Amino acid sequence: MLKSNYRWILKRADEEKVRALTDALHISTLTARLLVLRGIDRPNKADIFLHTEKAQFHDPMKMLGMKEAAERIIRAVRDQEVIRVFGDYDADGVTSTALLIRALRKMGARVTSYIPNRFKDGYGPNVRAVEKAEEDRVGLIVTVDSGIAALEAASRARKLGIDYIVTDHHEPPAVLPNAFAILNPKQPGCDYPFKGLSGAGVALKLVQAVCPDQLNDGWIALASVGTVADLVPMRDENRLIVSKGLRAMDGGSLAGIDALKIKAGINGTMDSDMIGFQLAPRLNAAGRLADADAALCLLLADSAGEAAPLADRLEELNRQRKALADKIMIEADKEASGYYRRGDKALVLAGKNWHQGVIGIVASRIVEKYYRPTIILSIDEQSGAAKGSGRSIDGFNLYRGLERSSEHLTQFGGHQMAAGLSLPEEEIDAFREDFNLAAAESLDDQAFVPRLAVDGECTPDQITVDQIEELDKMAPFGTDNPRPTFRMDTVRLSKISAAGREKAHLKVTFQGREKELDGIGFGLGGRLEQISPIDCPTVIGNCSINEWNGFRKPQFLIEDLCIDGPQIFDWRSEQRIREKISALPSESATLLAFHPESAERLRIGNSVTLFEPGMSVSRPNLVLLDLPEQEDQLSELTVNSPRVHRVYAVFYHQREHYFSSFPSRNHFVWYYALIRQEHSFMLDVMAQKIARYKGWPERTIHFMTKVFFELGFVKIEKGLLTENSAPVKAPLTASLTYRKEKKQLELEDLFCYSPLSSLKTWFEKQMKYRDKATEPEGTMNGL
Structure with a gap:
């Protein structure tokens, strides 16, 4: 038995709807089932989902506040007022800022920018930044990817006579900023048909409103990067933004994005994973370690020569970010292992001067390894204050857990899966105890096994290049539209080995009824010793096309597996x-x-x-x-x-078999007939003669002799065998030697x-x- 690493949650689709989609769109059952599971069960909607080129953007004027915001921006451009874009330091915030600045410049605006420093300014617009804008004679402030909760900044802008427009996508608080206009599809009273836009997505809608005839591929490429980076639902308009953005990036969009692709080693067709795992981390690195100016300047660069050194800078910052995260991970992991062995249901880990820009990354990695709600705290040795970042698991509301432990905290905020907090160093132990208690009360033992949603079942024979290409029409993949995950039940293995550096990966070949299917489990090489070649594992994973030397083959990317029975x-x-x-x-x-x-x-x-x-x-x-x-x-x-x-x-x-083959009854009959014919002979001499004549091993002859001796058929004295002239009739099985050797042979x-x-x-x-x-x-x- 080999246990799985995850709890598999197999989704069930309405098979009648699956058949209806299959017939209407002439698609495979696998693809139809995925669409139904995602709530896309009408043929017209499913057709648009599979063919994003048929989709249309929603009318930006349907968003509450858009008319007022667009008119105010157009007036500011006409009157040559200075417009300042307030952005944010993450990838969504930086791409939103670059997108709006590029559009305003295209309109002929006088535009400047401000992005807060994570360490000096904290998150979002602040009063100091507004006052600086007033000093710089700014007439209009437009926030992107932030501002919906910045009440003081909006109030200060109004007092200073600066019009203040908020564009944001985060959940609005009960009290909204006193702004000239607010663009947020989630705000009360907004009838915009899609609520899941990113900050860059909301900025794109504003640009569509003020530049309806000038929208270009570079702007959409920026919006697509922000959309993927911020993990918003890959549904509705977000899929259209990302689909168009990926196509734009394939053709070469902006100098800065092209430079990032070169640094990331991307030279093939772009997909959402390349944005999420290659481009976005490099953009985020600037804001994590210093300020986001380098990232913004890169995205505003208009030539390869201007972009290249900025991309180099981000690459270096990303390298430093990785090194810092790895170093802190080693230290945090040592601490985590002790609390884990102790039985803690949540992990609160603290270190002196751990870099605050990467502790969120480390928290995510600790959660991945131990699957416990995790808080990583960085203690400032001078002030004694600890600031931290937390990540949670399914079933535990991190924000509520912090509320339960709030008597120890100076400040905290966040949501169910992620949060930030600060507290005095001397309160850490007490906070750890209370936070653990909150986790223990909310989580049972099963909750500490991560869940893995499974879309359906398949066989090796079903996974073909054509089938995968059809499944890929459901891309771009992301939050709420994950890459399809399938289960193959008790599938036979024709090959199994470890592959890659240090044999880190598991490489298999699945045997279907009609054909074989290659499989690879990245990071699962350690399981090779836990799988017998005759095992028939049940595997979970997704499908891809392996292209090599001009050949295209389907393969199954294994995420998890189990083996039932002995x-x-x-x-x-x-x-x-x-x-x-x-x-x-x-x-x-x-x-x-x-x-x-x-x-x-x-x-x-x-x-x-x-x-x-x-x-x-x-x-x-x-x-x-x-x-x-x-x-x-x-x-x-x-x-x-x-x-x-x-x-x-x-x-x-x-020893090996005592005999190359166990002597049959005919062997014994022939040998006994010889004994009766000769009556008496020297055993060793006769054994050699028989061996040469019959080709039997001498040990076979000595064995049969011992059996005859035990049955009383012969006598042996000083090597001379003599026939017993009046033996008692007995079966061969009456000999202990015969029975013992036969049983040993059978064993x-x-x-x-x-x-x-x-x-x-x-x-x-x-x-x-x-x-x-x-x-x-x-x-x-x-x-």
């Missing part, structure tokens, strides 16, 4: 037995021998358990070092050991020389008896 590992010809055994966790493995001398001959040591009749084994891994005297001994042991799910078959025996055939599949069948049969015997009374199969 597993049998063949170590019968293994030369590195001691090395293999040492790799097994000692607390989960029993080394069992039926003969005391086996451990000594194998040079294993004194950790071997000697078989006793009626015994049971309590550990899940059972290493069978040698052969039992009788098959029933091993059968009894297996039935008595319900916790054993993996058997490692060594079955050491000192060797069954356990030492049979195919591994036959060995597994034998153990499965015993375990069925075992499991049936331990089944609770009244249990019904299938319930």
Whole structure:
């Protein structure tokens, strides 16, 4: 048995709707089921979803406040007022800022920008920045990706006579800023048909309103980067923005984006993962370690020569960001492992002067490793203040957990899955205790196993290049439209190995009824030793096309796997037995021998358990070092050991088969006839003659002689064999030697020389008896 790393949640679709979509759009059942699961169950909507080129942008004027905002901006451009764009330091904020500045410049505006410094200014617009704008004779401030909760900044702008427009996408508070206009599809009273835009998406709608005939690919490319980076739902208008943006980037959009692609090593067709994992982290690195000016300047660059050094700067900052995160991760992980072993339900980790710009990344990585709600705190040695970032897991509202522990906190804010906080250093231990208590009250043991949603089931035969290309029409993938995940049940393996540097990846070939399918599990190389070649795992993953040397093949990207039932590992010809055994966790493995001398001959040591009749084994891994005297001994042991799910078959025996083949009855008849003919002969001399004449091994002849001796058919004295003239009739089985050797041969055939599949069948049969015997009374199969 091999357990999965995740709890698999198999989604169920309305099969009638699936059939209707399949028939109407002439698509595969797999694709139709995915559409239905995403709530796209009408043919017209599904057709547009699969063909984004048929989609249209929503009318920007449907957004509450758009008319007022657009008119005010157009007037400011006409009157040559200075417009200042207030942005944010993350990728969504920087792309929003660049997008609006580019559009305003295209209109001929006098435009400047302000992006707060994470460490000096904190998040969002602030009063100091507004006052600086007044000093600079700014007539209009437009916020992007921020401002919906910045009441003081808006109030100060009004007092200073600066018109203040908010464009934001975050959840609005109960009290809204006193602004000239607010653009936020989530604000009360806004009838805009899509509420899931990013900050860059809202900025794009504003640009569409003020520049309806000038929208270009570069602007949409910026909006697509912000949309993917901010993890907003990849639905509705967001899919259209990202689809158009990806196509624009493929053709070359802005000098800054092109320079980022070069640094990231992207030279093929762009997809949303490349934005999320390659471009966005480089843009974010500037705001995490310093300020976001380098990122903004890059996105405003108009030539490759101007963009290249800025991209170099971001690449260096990203390298530093990775190094910082790795260093803190090592320190935080040491601390986390202790609390994890202690049984903490949540992890509160603190370190001196950990860089505040990367502790959120580290929190996410700790959650990924330990799957516990995690708070990472950076303690300022001078002030004694600790500032932190938190990440949560499904089922635990991080913000509510901080509320429960708020008596220790100076400040906190956030939502269910992420939050920020600050507190005095001396309160950390008390906060850890209370926060753990909050987590323990909310989470049961099952909650600490991460969930993995599964869209449907498939077979190796179904995964073809054509099928994958059809599934790819559901791209771009992202939040609320994840890459399709499928389950393949108990699939046979024709090949299995480890691949990559340090054998980190698991490489397999699945055997379907009609064809084979390659599979790769990145980071799963350690599971190779946990999978027997005859296992039929159930695997979870998604599909991709592997292109190499002009060939295109389907492949299955394994995310998780499990194996039900017993597993049998063949170590019968293994030369590195001691090395293999040492790799097994000692607390989960029993080394069992039926003969005391086996451990000594194998040079294993004194950790071997000697078989006793009626015994049971309590550990899940059972290493069978040698052969039992009788098959029933091993059968009894297996039935008595319900916790054993993996058997490692060594079955050491000192000699090979005693015979190349066990002598048949005809062998005995021929040899006895010779004895009766000769009456008497020297055994050694005759054995040599028979061996040459019949081609039998001499040991076969000596064995038959011993059987005849035990049956009283012959006498042997000083090497001379003499016929017993009046023997008592007896079957061959009356000889102890005959029975013992025949039984030994049968044991060797069954356990030492049979195919591994036959060995597994034998153990499965015993375990069925075992499991049936331990089944609770009244249990019904299938319930």
